[in-house]
Amino acid sequence: MKEVISTNKGPKAIGPYSQAIKANGFIFVSGQGAGDPVTGKIVEGGVAEQTARCLENLKAIVEAAGSSLDRAVRVGVFLKDMNDFQMMNEVYARYFPANPPARTTIEAARLPRDFRVEIDMIALA
Numbered sequence: 001m002k003e004v005i006s007t008n009k010g011p012k013a014i015g016p017y018s019q020a021i022k023a024n025g026f027i028f029v030s031g032q033g034a035g036d037p038v039t040g041k042i043v044e045g046g047v048a049e050q051t052a053r054c055l056e057n058l059k060a061i062v063e064a065a066g067s068s069l070d071r072a073v074r075v076g077v078f079l080k081d082m083n084d085f086q087m088m089n090e091v092y093a094r095y096f097p098a099n100p101p102a103r104t105t106i107e108a109a110r111l112p113r114d115f116r117v118e119i120d121m122i123a124l125a
Helices: 047-064 082-095
Strands: 002-005 020-023 026-032 072-079 102-107 117-124
Touching: 020 047, 026 047, 026 072, 047 082, 047 117, 072 082, 082 102
Parallel strands: 072 102
Antiparallel strands: 002 020, 020 026, 026 117, 072 117
16 A cells, blocks of 8 residues: 655645655655745755755655654755755755765756755655
C-alpha cells in the first residue's frame, strides 16, 4: 500500500507528482525548491535563504506524514552552481546537527523555476 502525503505547509506540486509518498515504512519526499508555500513565490536572497526554505518545506511535508527530519536516511541536493556548496552546507548542517543522513550533492544545469537549490529526501515513517 502507498499513501499520498499532501500538506498546505509545503509548496503545491507544480506537475503531476505528489509532495510525498509513504510506503513500506518509508517516506519518499519529492524534490523541494525554495518556493514559499503561502505565496507560491521564490524566497528572496541567495543560496543560503533558498536552502533554508527547501529544508523547511521538507520538514513540513515529512511532519505531515508523521515523521521528522531526524528520521531522514537519505538526501539528494541539486545545486545550480557547485560554488554554492559551502554556503548550502552551512545551512544544511543546522538542520541535521547529529547523525546526518546519507547524502549526494550534484550540480544541475538547470532547476525548475530557476531555483539555486533543490533537495529531496527519504525518511523513516
